Amino acid sequence: MIFSMTDDADDxxxxxxxxxxxxxxxxxxxxxxxxxxxxxxxxxxxxxTLYHHYDDKEDLLGDFLGFxxxxxxxxxxxxxxxxxxxHLLGLIDLLLPPDMDDEASQFRRAILEIRSQAxxxxxxxxxxxxxxxxxxxxxxxxxxxxxxxxxxxAVDAEEAAEFVFSAAYGAVERGVTLEDPDVVERNRTVVRxxxxxxxxxYA
Amino acid sequence: MIFSMTDDADDxxxxxxxxxxxxxxxxxxxxxxxxxxxxxxxxxxxxxTLYHHYDDKEDLLGDFLGFxxxxxxxxxxxxxxxxxxxHLLGLIDLLLPPDMDDEASQFRRAILEIRSQAxxxxxxxxxxxxxxxxxxxxxxxxxxxxxxxxxxxAVDAEEAAEFVFSAAYGAVERGVTLEDPDVVERNRTVVRxxxxxxxxxYA
Numbered sequence: 286m287i288f289s290m291t292d293d294a295d296d297x298x299x300x301x302x303x304x305x306x307x308x309x310x311x312x313x314x315x316x317x318x319x320x321x322x323x324x325x326x327x328x329x330x331x332x333x334t335l336y337h338h339y340d341d342k343e344d345l346l347g348d349f350l351g352f353x354x355x356x357x358x359x360x361x362x363x364x365x366x367x368x369x370x371x372h373l374l375g376l377i378d379l380l381l382p383p384d385m386d387d388e389a390s391q392f393r394r395a396i397l398e399i400r401s402q403a404x405x406x407x408x409x410x411x412x413x414x415x416x417x418x419x420x421x422x423x424x425x426x427x428x429x430x431x432x433x434x435x436x437x438x439a440v441d442a443e444e445a446a447e448f449v450f451s452a453a454y455g456a457v458e459r460g461v462t463l464e465d466p467d468v469v470e471r472n473r474t475v476v477r478x479x480x481x482x483x484x485x486x487y488a
Numbered sequence: 489m490i491f492s493m494t495d496d497a498d499d500x501x502x503x504x505x506x507x508x509x510x511x512x513x514x515x516x517x518x519x520x521x522x523x524x525x526x527x528x529x530x531x532x533x534x535x536x537t538l539y540h541h542y543d544d545k546e547d548l549l550g551d552f553l554g555f556x557x558x559x560x561x562x563x564x565x566x567x568x569x570x571x572x573x574x575h576l577l578g579l580i581d582l583l584l585p586p587d588m589d590d591e592a593s594q595f596r597r598a599i600l601e602i603r604s605q606a607x608x609x610x611x612x613x614x615x616x617x618x619x620x621x622x623x624x625x626x627x628x629x630x631x632x633x634x635x636x637x638x639x640x641x642a643v644d645a646e647e648a649a650e651f652v653f654s655a656a657y658g659a660v661e662r663g664v665t666l667e668d669p670d671v672v673e674r675n676r677t678v679v680r681x682x683x684x685x686x687x688x689x690y691a
Contacts (some may be wrong), residue, residue, distance in 0.1 A: 315608065345570040394607050401604040403665040404597050405518065414666055444678045447659075450511050452651055455658025463617055472654050477648045483686065 369431030572634030
């Protein structure tokens with residue numbers, strides 16, 4: 286979703302190396318089969334080193350989700366074109382990625398598995414709350430700006446943001462669990478269409 | 489979601505008794521902790537009896553999902569008011585239940601856990617595909633009827649159905665995993681609002 290490993294491994298700090306190994310382990314094995322041992326193996330570090338930093342799998346994955354969210358915040362700052370329409374469509378691209386490949390899909394699948402465990406683990410729940418809030422706040426802000434600048438109609442910004450967010454979230458989860466990229470593509474069109482026809486003042 | 493145990497236990501067939509026990513076990517313990525042993529205990533039957541009917545947990549839960557879907561189909565047939573608007577809002581009530589209580593929420597949480605495992609288990613995936621298709625077909629049919637009868641605007645029925653379904657699905661999953669019933673309520677309002685303002689010809 287929000288993790289692109291473009292950095293050279295040698296330039297990564299020890300924590301970043303663990304995060305990268307966690308990312309690859311989740312992508313390859315899914316959440317249930319991910320363990321401290323597997324992450325240690327993937328990172329080329331000893332289990333003892335990982336247990337020095339983390340109490341258990343939940344502790345490590347909580348940290349990993351926080352790390353992803355920090356990257357997401359940075360990425361959200363980057364999506365900031367002048368035109369509110371382009372800005373909003375850019376956010377929708379983050380939520381409903383165009384041409385989602387197998388790797389992106391496998392990673393989203395693992396994240397969804399973690400989210401399905403959130404009701405049982407406060408560590409996870411706190412991170413997903415933060416992630417939803419972050420996205421919703423960003424969507425509300427750009428819609429409000431669009432309205433102020435006369436580019437969007439005077440809709441209820443919070444309602445429109447909620448609708449776009451839930452639809453995008455639901456579409457990705459549906460597509461990923463059914464392993465059907467068409468669901469994501471189809472909903473991408475539908476959500477973009479909603480923006481063009483319902484939000485834009487001059488469609 | 490779609491399981492209401494109003495029948496007298498004595499009137500249930502052996503299979504229905506197992507389904508009811510599965511429902512209660514999932515609700516109480518969640519998916520991960522649900523096992524054939526726990527379901528046997530809950531149903532008052534022996535493990536041997538359950539293993540006589542089912543190979544393993546996946547086999548039993550696959551059957552359970554199929555059973556739920558049969559009930560959903562029956563329930564969908566019941567939601568059939570003459571006015572397409574009322575019909576559509578009735579379907580939205582099934583997807584985004586008003587005043588979802590803790591028990592309904594706990595059950596949805598377990599279903600989401602199973603869905604998060606669908607990419608790894610064809611048995612589950614097939615049932616969720618059927619469930620999505622069932623709901624989408626029903627939504628498309630009522631929107632098309634509304635357009636034919638001049639009650640709805642001439643929108644693209646498939647796109648509108650997809651949008652409503654993904655938004656409702658996403659909202660419930662978000663609310664359930666964050667244990668925040670407000671998310672569900674808020675999105676209920678937003679989705680109904682979309683129907684009233686975008687689909688209805690005379691809003």
